[in-house]
Amino acid sequence: MRNGSNFLKTLGATCGAVLGLLAIGAPAHAANPLEMNFWLSGPKYDGRVAPCEAALPTISHDFQEKESTFWNSALTITGYANIHEIAFRPWQSDNIPRRYCTGSVMVSDGKVRTVNFSIIEDGGFAGYGQGVEFCVVGLDRNWAYNPACRAAKP
Structure with missing residues (x-):
């Protein structure tokens, strides 16, 4: 042994x-x-990002889903006003193209709040389609974009 x-x-x-x-x-x-x-071409961004208004249905849906699922709240977005772009590709041109927007939302509690959001080229699920990130001021309960949704801006 x-x-x-x-x-x-x-x-x-x-x-x-x-x-x-x-x-x-x-x-x-x-x-x-x-x-x-060979198969290592990397991302090819064209800078084709939808206008601000194209993201509003996604924001309404995701806001309602987040509020009901995570915060046990019945809040929904009932309307939008003054939606406008505040920046497009604010950094150097080889970054992922994003369009930054802001505006006002009417929430079902009767309060008008500010919404800041960005539309990201190829930022959807698994890089397919455009992704949307948003923050409603005063309703960022997990402080992901704190303070006052400033991190959702460029």
Whole structure:
């Protein structure tokens, strides 16, 4: 039994030494042109982002779903006013294109609040379609865009 144990220790040490030499023996090389261009094209953003008004149905639906699911609230958005763009691609051009918008919403509790939102190219589920991120001032209960939804702006 002792000979088998010694053999395994020796085999393990030898394999470790061989793997260590292989790891430090070969230098790393840069990708060749085929490797750089074959299925590694990266994202191609066109800057085609819908206008601000296109996001309003999504905001209404997601707001109602969030309020009822997470906050046990019956609040809904009943109307919009003064929706306008405040920025489009505010950073350098190689970032994901976003259109930032703001406006007023009437909530079912009778209060008028400000909504800040962005429409993101290829920001939908699994990168398909446009995504929408929004924040209604005064109803950011988990403080995701705190303070006062400022983080939802550019």
